[in-house]
Amino acid sequence: MDELPVVVVGAGPVGLAAAAELAERGLPALVLERGPRAGAAVAEWNHVRLFSSWSELVGPAAGRLLAATGWQRPDPAAYPTGQDWVARYLEPLAAALGERVRFGAEVVGVARRGRDRVVDHGRDTEPLTVHVRRAGGGEELTTARAVVDASGTWPEPNPLGGDGLPAPGEKAAADRIAYRIPNLADAAVRARYAGKHVVVAGSGHSALTALVALSGVAGQTSWILRRGAVGNTFGGGEADQLPARGALGLRARDAVAAGLVRVVTGFRTETVSRDDEGRLVLTSPQGHRVDGVDEVVAVTGFRPDLSWLSELRLDLDATLQAPVALAPLIDPNVHSCGTVYPHGVKELAHPEPNVFLAGMKSYGRAPTFLARTGYEQVRSIAAALAGDHEAAERVELPPAETGVCGGAGLFDEPEGGASAGGCCGAPAEPRLISLSPPR
Structure with a gap:
């Protein structure tokens, strides 16, 4: 399976950073994005100014890949809008990744080849199959050695209703x-x-x-x-x-x-x-x-869409819908985001081999996710997939304290x-x- 690509779902900041980390380590990567452009979700809040500066918003491997193209790094002390982030970083990064990124490709399911979630045999030897719906119509299968789901939670906002469901009358209004x-x-x-x-x-x-x-x-x-x-x-x-x-x-x-x-x-x-x-x-x-x-x-807040991962064996916290090893670190009933120590492949692994939720989706329903947290996650995942376990366990991008x-x-x-x-x-x-x- 080493010749098969690592499929990354989502061409947002964390998904593209994952592809850059994989490319730097010589691993084949394929980014599948259902939208028409890089950072399609970010573009929907392009008027909002981020509270992270440019120094926090460029992934390490992504920055090195872009530098080789002659890309001019923005002022690290400046604060971009969502529009700036897309135009000055995400779109150039997708261009630098070239054919590794496909737009108009919606992932509608992921499974183990020839096995539903009930079957034990072959789960560690068979590749993953990624079911893709093309924007122009039609479906196809892509075979992968690993899947990194960095699709985020933007399409799934929480309702106004206080019990997690739309309140009676909410849809009518x-x-x-x-x-x-x-x-x-x-x-x-x-x-x-x-x-x-x-x-x-x-x-x-x-x-x-x-x-x-x-x-x-x-x-x-x-x-x-x-x-x-x-x-x-x-x-x-x-x-x-x-x-x-x-x-x-x-x-x-x-x-x-x-x-x-x-x-x-x-x-x-x-x-x-x-x-x-x-x-x-x-x-x-x-x-x-x-x-x-x-x-x-x-x-x-937002919540993850887990429907298209139903045939995979995921170990998710019952409260947050985040990986069980990560959930205690980010539970908003207890923590501010400043109490979350850097984490990577160890906390993000699931019983299903080589399947990872990364970026905002890894937080499930927990809030306050920082881009640099996602960059550290995918750096660790890429290192582990490349067999560099020492690097996978190393801390390189500690989060910023909130002061609360x-x-x-x-x-x-x-x-x-x-x-x-x-x-x-x-x-x-x-x-x-x-x-x-x-x-």
Whole structure:
């Protein structure tokens, strides 16, 4: 099987970095991307500026491959938008990889050749078969020695509903609910939110970005949090080792302190309905309501699509849907992303030989994934596939600390529970929060 390619699913930042790592080690690689271009998912949020600088966003082997083509490395201290990342790095990288990258090729299934998941015999000797649907129609099989699934989670946003399923009425209100950060530079999009009562749901960096953007556009911004207290939602501020990430949290905190954002904590959306004027009403299981809502921006995270991996033997955590060895390190009930030590092939391996989930998909439902984490993952995987086990176990790209304690789940604890453990805690019933303006 050594002559067969390693198939990488997804031509995003981590998938292309994986191909560069494999190419540098002389291993045949084939990247299959269902979109029409490199970084197709990134291009959908091209208006958002990353909080990682260029120094964090170029994969090591990818940078070396590009340098050989005469590529000019962007200013390492600058912060690109998604559009910049695609145009100045991902598309040149895909071009440098050449025929190793195929677009319009959607992977719809992966299996062990001639075996479904029930059959034991031959799972360590037979290659993998990758079922591909072409954009122009038709299907084909590609045989692989290994598969690295770096397809991400972008196509699968979490719903507004607080129990993980769309709330009753949520689908019917789809014309008023967005699951991505709105591009307010677009005149039509800006008009949709200008002067309106906009609800932002979520506690991650996407929610903070939306709050900062909308605070100067919307007539009223309400921020609903499922957790019982704001706690460390604003991040570590100046203690964050990614300064732009810390600054984002400080800007969101200032928007709240200035009265531009109304915060409702301990609120989980159970139903979505419309009032007599056609505006939305969000209701919690306790009967609390957020009324008179014109638009909702639900940025509550993402989840992996595992349906096309059903014939593989994956060892996934029951809670996060992440590899079981990785899940305890990234569980948002306990950790910030700064507590995750670098990890690679050891934590990402499955009972199915030579199958790996990498990049954002490896985190399952856990949030706060950094590009450099993915680059370290695929460097380790490529080293292991090349037989360089010493390099596979070596740490080369440690993650940046967030400067916060604990995790989101701690703030669902009743008063005294989380605070007793050393972090901020508060009652879980809905509360309106007001902060004093900064002096």
